[in-house]
Amino acid sequence: xxxxxxxxxxxYGIFAAGPAFVAGLGIVEIAGARAALPTQAGxxxxxxxxxxxxxxxxxxxxxxxxxxxxxxxxxxxxGSRLPPVWALAGAAMAGVPAWMVNHREAGDAMAAFAIAGxxxxxxxxxxxxxxxxxxxxxxxxxxxx
Numbered sequence: 001x002x003x004x005x006x007x008x009x010x011x012y013g014i015f016a017a018g019p020a021f022v023a024g025l026g027i028v029e030i031a032g033a034r035a036a037l038p039t040q041a042g043x044x045x046x047x048x049x050x051x052x053x054x055x056x057x058x059x060x061x062x063x064x065x066x067x068x069x070x071x072x073x074x075x076x077x078x079g080s081r082l083p084p085v086w087a088l089a090g091a092a093m094a095g096v097p098a099w100m101v102n103h104r105e106a107g108d109a110m111a112a113f114a115i116a117g118x119x120x121x122x123x124x125x126x127x128x129x130x131x132x133x134x135x136x137x138x139x140x141x142x143x144x145x
Contacts, residue, residue, distance in 0.1 A: 004071035006128040013063040013124030017116065018055020019048040020123070024115030028108050059120060066093055067124045074130050083125050090121025 026044045070089060073080040094117025098110045 002075045002130045002132045004075050004128065004130050006067050006071040006124070008129075009067050009071070009124040009127030010064060012127040013067055013120045014056050014060050015052060016055075016123035017059025017063060017120045018051030018053070020119035021055055021112060021116035022048040022051050023119060024112035027115055028112050031111075032108070062093055062117075063120055063124055066090060066121060067128065070121075070125075071128055071130075074128070081130060083122055086121040086125040087118040090117035090119075090124075091115070093117050094120075 022044055026040070029040065066089060070080060070086055079085065091114040095110050095114030098113040102109070
């Protein structure tokens with residue numbers, strides 16, 4: 001059985017939560033043609049730097065839960081180790097609650113939260129590793145002797 005090592009992934013995902021949300025807000029603003037990129041780029045860059053501690057506090061529990069569950073699933077199912085699976089899970093974990101709070105007017109907020117969740121999950125996936133026990137200790141057979 002494989003072991004999941006996701007301490008680095010937790011740190012990556014937690015500290016990426018704030019800047020990922022600012023990036024999500026920027027993408028939603030640019031996609032909605034409500035902001036021009038050259039005039040707002042400096043503001044979003046400053047907000048991304050300032051959002052690291054606040055995003056880490058707010059995103060700590062969801063990132064720990066998502067990384068733990070997907071790390072555990074990755075031990076038993078190799079398909080759940082794929083980055084698109086992590087991105088979809090992160091988008092669902094962050095976007096669905098935003099939709100449930102105000103589903104009539106949650107378009108921009110849901111998109112920003114879903115982008116933030118997907119980016120945080122991908123950052124957590126980048127630091128998560130699985131070590132297969134079978135690769136470390138192959139079974140002995142009489143043919144090897």
